[in-house]
Amino acid sequence: MAARVAPARVQAAHQSLHHFVAKAEWLDEETLDALRQLVLPAIERRGAIRAEIVDDTGFPKKGTHSVGVA
Numbered sequence: 001m002a003a004r005v006a007p008a009r010v011q012a013a014h015q016s017l018h019h020f021v022a023k024a025e026w027l028d029e030e031t032l033d034a035l036r037q038l039v040l041p042a043i044e045r046r047g048a049i050r051a052e053i054v055d056d057t058g059f060p061k062k063g064t065h066s067v068g069v070a
Contacts, residue, residue, distance in 0.1 A: 001017060002014035002016075002017055005017070
């Protein structure tokens with residue numbers, strides 16, 4: 001996203017975006033409601049939602065250096 005917003009200064013834009021996301025006081029429900037209002041109409045233009053898939057992007061961890069290896 002930083003490269004798209006400011007192609008001539010990607011690192012600075014990345015830092016600014018990171019700071020914005022990390023330090024902003026988000027109200028979860030209000031943020032999710034706003035996101036739903038933007039996303040659902042775009043999804044529903046392709047037809048009714050028939051299924052909801054929850055993917056925790058989990059996969060077996062291997063080795064000793066992978067994040068989450070116990």
